[in-house]
Amino acid sequence: MNQNETTQLTGDLATDAPAAVKVHHESSLPISSDIHISFDNVSVKYGSDVALQPFDMQIKRNEIFGIIGPANAGKTTLLKSINRTLDFIPSAKVSGSVKVNGQDVSAIRGRRVHQLRRHIGMVFPLPVGLPLSVYENVAYAPRRAGMHDRRVLDELVEKCLRQAMLWDEVKDRLDMLGTKLSGGQQQRLTIARALSHQPEILCLDEFSIAIDPVTTMKIEDVLLELKQELTIVLVTNLVQQARRLADNTAFFNKSELIEFGPTEKIFSEPEQQITLDYVMGDFG
Amino acid sequence: MANVNLNPNDGNNPFARTPQEIKRKRIELGAQFTFLMMTMALVIPMLWIMWDLAYRASDVLSYTYMVIGVGCVGLLIPYFLIEAAKRNEHKRKLFMGLAIAILAGISIWIVCITVFNMDNGGFDFLTLNPKKRMTAGGVWAPLIGTFLLVLLSLVISAPIGILAGVYLSEFANDNWFTRIINLAVVNLAGVPSIVHGLFGVGAFVYFMDMGRSLLAASSTVAVMTLPVIITSTKEALTSVPQSFRAACWNMGATKWQTIRTLVLPNSINGILTGVILQVARAAGETAPILFTGALYYKKIADTGFDSFVPYGLEDRFMALSYHLFTVATQVQDVPESFQFGTAVVLIGMVLMVNSISIGFRIYLRARKRW
Amino acid sequence: MESTTTQSPKSTDSGSKPPGESQRGFRYYSNVIVDKFEWLFVGFIYLCGWSAILFVLAIFAFVFVEGAPAIFGNSDKITTNTQKAVKEISEQHGFDVSDSQLDQISAVVLKQLDPDKYHTANDDHPKEVFVTDVDGLTAIQKQWISDRLTSDLRIGRIKPFKLNPTDFASNEKWVPESAKKPQFGIFAMLMGTLSVTILSMLIAVPLGLGAAVYVSEFAGGKTRETLKVLIELLAAIPSVVWGFVGYMILGPILLDSFDSAVVGINLLNGGIILALMSVPVIVSMSEDALRAVPDSYREAAMALGANRIEMVFKVLFPAAKHGLLAAVLLGVGRAIGETMAVLMCTGHAVQIPEGLLDPVRTLTATIAAELGETAPGDEHYLVLFVIGIVLFTFAFLINIIADVIVKGIRTEQHG
Ligand SMILES: Nc1ncnc2c1ncn2[C@@H]1O[C@H](COP(=O)(O)OP(=O)(O)O)[C@@H](O)[C@H]1O
Ligand SMILES: [Mg+2]
Numbered sequence A: 001m002n003q004n005e006t007t008q009l010t011g012d013l014a015t016d017a018p019a020a021v022k023v024h025h026e027s028s029l030p031i032s033s034d035i036h037i038s039f040d041n042v043s044v045k046y047g048s049d050v051a052l053q054p055f056d057m058q059i060k061r062n063e064i065f066g067i068i069g070p071a072n073a074g075k076t077t078l079l080k081s082i083n084r085t086l087d088f089i090p091s092a093k094v095s096g097s098v099k100v101n102g103q104d105v106s107a108i109r110g111r112r113v114h115q116l117r118r119h120i121g122m123v124f125p126l127p128v129g130l131p132l133s134v135y136e137n138v139a140y141a142p143r144r145a146g147m148h149d150r151r152v153l154d155e156l157v158e159k160c161l162r163q164a165m166l167w168d169e170v171k172d173r174l175d176m177l178g179t180k181l182s183g184g185q186q187q188r189l190t191i192a193r194a195l196s197h198q199p200e201i202l203c204l205d206e207f208s209i210a211i212d213p214v215t216t217m218k219i220e221d222v223l224l225e226l227k228q229e230l231t232i233v234l235v236t237n238l239v240q241q242a243r244r245l246a247d248n249t250a251f252f253n254k255s256e257l258i259e260f261g262p263t264e265k266i267f268s269e270p271e272q273q274i275t276l277d278y279v280m281g282d283f284g
Numbered sequence B: 001m002a003n004v005n006l007n008p009n010d011g012n013n014p015f016a017r018t019p020q021e022i023k024r025k026r027i028e029l030g031a032q033f034t035f036l037m038m039t040m041a042l043v044i045p046m047l048w049i050m051w052d053l054a055y056r057a058s059d060v061l062s063y064t065y066m067v068i069g070v071g072c073v074g075l076l077i078p079y080f081l082i083e084a085a086k087r088n089e090h091k092r093k094l095f096m097g098l099a100i101a102i103l104a105g106i107s108i109w110i111v112c113i114t115v116f117n118m119d120n121g122g123f124d125f126l127t128l129n130p131k132k133r134m135t136a137g138g139v140w141a142p143l144i145g146t147f148l149l150v151l152l153s154l155v156i157s158a159p160i161g162i163l164a165g166v167y168l169s170e171f172a173n174d175n176w177f178t179r180i181i182n183l184a185v186v187n188l189a190g191v192p193s194i195v196h197g198l199f200g201v202g203a204f205v206y207f208m209d210m211g212r213s214l215l216a217a218s219s220t221v222a223v224m225t226l227p228v229i230i231t232s233t234k235e236a237l238t239s240v241p242q243s244f245r246a247a248c249w250n251m252g253a254t255k256w257q258t259i260r261t262l263v264l265p266n267s268i269n270g271i272l273t274g275v276i277l278q279v280a281r282a283a284g285e286t287a288p289i290l291f292t293g294a295l296y297y298k299k300i301a302d303t304g305f306d307s308f309v310p311y312g313l314e315d316r317f318m319a320l321s322y323h324l325f326t327v328a329t330q331v332q333d334v335p336e337s338f339q340f341g342t343a344v345v346l347i348g349m350v351l352m353v354n355s356i357s358i359g360f361r362i363y364l365r366a367r368k369r370w
Numbered sequence C: 001m002e003s004t005t006t007q008s009p010k011s012t013d014s015g016s017k018p019p020g021e022s023q024r025g026f027r028y029y030s031n032v033i034v035d036k037f038e039w040l041f042v043g044f045i046y047l048c049g050w051s052a053i054l055f056v057l058a059i060f061a062f063v064f065v066e067g068a069p070a071i072f073g074n075s076d077k078i079t080t081n082t083q084k085a086v087k088e089i090s091e092q093h094g095f096d097v098s099d100s101q102l103d104q105i106s107a108v109v110l111k112q113l114d115p116d117k118y119h120t121a122n123d124d125h126p127k128e129v130f131v132t133d134v135d136g137l138t139a140i141q142k143q144w145i146s147d148r149l150t151s152d153l154r155i156g157r158i159k160p161f162k163l164n165p166t167d168f169a170s171n172e173k174w175v176p177e178s179a180k181k182p183q184f185g186i187f188a189m190l191m192g193t194l195s196v197t198i199l200s201m202l203i204a205v206p207l208g209l210g211a212a213v214y215v216s217e218f219a220g221g222k223t224r225e226t227l228k229v230l231i232e233l234l235a236a237i238p239s240v241v242w243g244f245v246g247y248m249i250l251g252p253i254l255l256d257s258f259d260s261a262v263v264g265i266n267l268l269n270g271g272i273i274l275a276l277m278s279v280p281v282i283v284s285m286s287e288d289a290l291r292a293v294p295d296s297y298r299e300a301a302m303a304l305g306a307n308r309i310e311m312v313f314k315v316l317f318p319a320a321k322h323g324l325l326a327a328v329l330l331g332v333g334r335a336i337g338e339t340m341a342v343l344m345c346t347g348h349a350v351q352i353p354e355g356l357l358d359p360v361r362t363l364t365a366t367i368a369a370e371l372g373e374t375a376p377g378d379e380h381y382l383v384l385f386v387i388g389i390v391l392f393t394f395a396f397l398i399n400i401i402a403d404v405i406v407k408g409i410r411t412e413q414h415g
Helices: A074-081 A114-117 A136-142 A150-163 A183-196 A212-224 A240-245 A261-266 A275-279 B021-055 B058-087 B091-115 B142-172 B175-190 B195-206 B214-238 B242-250 B255-284 B321-331 B334-366 C025-037 C038-073 C082-093 C099-112 C140-151 C164-171 C188-219 C221-236 C239-257 C267-291 C295-303 C308-319 C321-337 C340-345 C363-372 C379-414
Strands: A035-046 A049-060 A064-068 A092-100 A120-123 A199-204 A233-236 A250-254 A256-262 C078-082 C155-156
Touching: A035 A233, A049 A074, A049 A092, A049 A233, A049 A240, A049 A250, A049 A256, A064 A240, A074 A092, A074 A199, A074 A233, A074 B214, A074 C239, A092 C295, A114 A120, A114 B334, A114 C078, A114 C295, A136 A150, A136 A183, A136 B142, A136 B255, A136 C140, A136 C188, A136 C308, A150 A183, A150 C308, A150 C379, A183 A212, A183 B242, A183 C025, A212 A233, A212 A240, A233 A240, A233 C099, A240 A261, A240 A275, A250 A261, A250 A275, A250 B175, A256 A261, A256 A275, A256 C164, A261 A275, A261 C308, A275 C078, B021 C025, B021 C221, B021 C239, B021 C379, B058 B334, B058 C188, B091 B255, B142 B175, B142 B214, B142 B334, B175 C038, B175 C082, B195 B214, B195 C038, B195 C363, B195 C379, B214 C038, B214 C155, B242 B255, B255 B321, B255 C038, B255 C221, B321 B334, B321 C340, B334 C221, B334 C239, C025 C038, C038 C379, C078 C099, C099 C221, C164 C188, C188 C267, C188 C321, C221 C267, C239 C267, C239 C340, C267 C321, C295 C308, C308 C321, C321 C379, C363 C379
Parallel strands: A064 A233, A064 A250, A120 A199, A199 A233
Antiparallel strands: A035 A049, A035 A092, A250 A256, C078 C155
């Protein structure tokens, strides 16, 4: 399984890793500093329901990391464990350590949690336009972080809306309520919002459900460009989307990480039969 | 197509009604009529009671009626003008509307003069204190007492209630304790007001040693309205979808920032509607103030600043609802118009506040933001 | 994305970028301040939340604690106004008396009283009281206090008292102020409450359900809105006004129209007024329940050829039965708890009614009428609080049952 996929993982152990963190067997192998997010023996439970079985996984800097798998495999839960929004679900319990930039996110206390969340852009499958103007929707996060200069905000809003392929449609009505946009537009507004706080990591959870295919293709191109600047975690139920975009891909099934590795390998000669079944479409 | 014939007896018209259909229609109409009558059996006595109250109070309130009537017409004129201007209609129609409005005003005025006895001096009933064992004067002292009572109780219950609602629905963990508290809050809203009165006597008058006073009565009324304000606040807050909050949290906003910038601005109107309703309730309740501070009669200043703040926190006070009880059942020889006038002033106040809240809600529904 | 090259999450915090000087307006500073003092605001919210929780618990505690001595028995106790009198005299002459001195004075005074002599009278006082062994008071101060107490000492005695629950519930006699043998039986008043409530529900339930059906099924658009607003305004009319209407308008009408009526304010009057008062609750709750029935039920019934009467009685009522039941229960709750209206228009006679035109008295009216005459801690006061506990329990049970019924519907619909 994934523990064998360590050939690409070379370099030094992250020096600022807390000494108290339990070092898991295989991952005691040297971790490269270009590992951006790493999961060490992470598991998640909702009450007594296991949503994610213990697993290890590493996501490298400036790559598009695809996550595929059938519904209820725990993909969304995985994303929520990265930016600690599982905190808001009282029954959720995370064990193991999720590290971002080598820092264990569960060790973060106080206001630093909000900085962590600003460090990560999140897009969930259902479009959410906030009941603010389109402009304020995008300017929301920068304002909360203390940025109030109108010129800087103007530039930022335009840039984010352009990246989300929404600028041309809303540039003349920036003061319209975000909730009054169409579903697809709201979803792109959500993407713009996720980019607005200039994150280092962008997590997209089945972002293309509400968006038409043509626009989806355009956004995919943008993602390929953004890869130069960001690490992108792309959860998708469109297997071909992962194949097109992702450098590495992980396959989850029934709350278990089946395997992960270079996309080409996963799609052509995966180690598990079930993975091959899933990517070939004769799953179940 | 044309030879589809539903009714063989009437070959010419395929859509003619069958006897069954006609019978069914009759039953429907009958049913509608029956239910309409049941509704009317509620509405008509109501309207009649209102009319009777208003009519029998006209000796002392006719001038007030006229002012309010003319005032409403006066407000309607600009409304008509604006509407006409909006639709860009012909000017003649505009003047027609104006003329009709003025005519209506004049006719209301004439009706007031003829139907009601207009000689009864102006706003005296509202602005004079009760005199000669309540048989003369007006209702100023109880009116201002009720006003102070409502104001003070609101100052206590609105912030605590609203913030407690925010706490319970946004901050409190969902455990057995909060569930019990929520259950208690919901159930307290249905506890009889006289029980709240008992609580006030035990807790404020004797235990906290406030004595029977404006402060004790206001606190009692505040505690009575608190559960309802909490409940309506919680309802208003939950009407803001959870996904909005999640979106803000994902962008690194703190809970408080999310509440301040998104949740409160989108629920404050609903919250205020709930609070306004409680204002009306606080003004009308008698049982909770009966033993906590309301007084049968108190002489207060007739003019000047003291007539506006006649009762200190430690003083007992007159309140309109208790005054109505007094003049109706406890004092002899009060003129009928005084009794009915007091009732009309109380209803008028309460219904006015309620209408504001209803209007608020209709406006809100029209202006939905998602 | 200027910040992507940096390694630490801290450095991406865009707050580190200074905003343009020209933009630092009121909004900027208010935002900064509000965010800076977030803990203050959140703390305040927590404070209010907890104080509200305390209030809520206090309501339960106080009503029960005040009435508890009547249920569990209180002990023989002599009360005096010594402390109040001493405070007044010390204020008058401008000297201080500490709490320990007050206690000493009280003890001295109690020692001079013969407990057996002061059984009933509130205004008996001994010939003379001498305040002697008190530390730190001058002779003249002791003299002042002694004079004042001699002229104005009030002694009360709270007798041992314990309510007999069966007698309380089943005795018809309510003679609370009798000096010889007070009787505390609430049976007649219980019957009064029950009869008024049942009568009002007999009127209000059919009318309320009919009106709810009309509003939700037959009335359209504007009519529905108008009726709903009217009904809501009806609900807002204060209970003392309803009492007034019963007392001044309905009473004379009843007196005129029934020859056998001795007084106009009686059971029938109270029933009608309470019906008018509880109808809005019933209408609005049942209307909600009927609206909650999915339209597909209506369409299916119509498609099967039912007319609208059949649809209402055979489809809507069964489908909405829980909600309708809850509505009726809440109407009952309002009728039982109503105070001022029944105080003014049921005639105020403690008796078990034998006809519609008999005056009755309810539990709530009894509290309202009598609490003002009682002294805190005495028997009558305690028993009134026990009646309060009874009412509280009724209201609570009704609310919880209604709640359970409504919750029942929800779970039924979901699974
Ligand atoms: N808030 C929650 N409370 C309880 N169980 C949850 C919650 N969210 C998700 N789950 C459960 O966790 C499992 C994984 O869910 P999720 O992460 O949403 O899967 P995916 O995104 O792959 O479809 C599912 O079985 C789901 O029912
Ligand atoms: Mg998912």
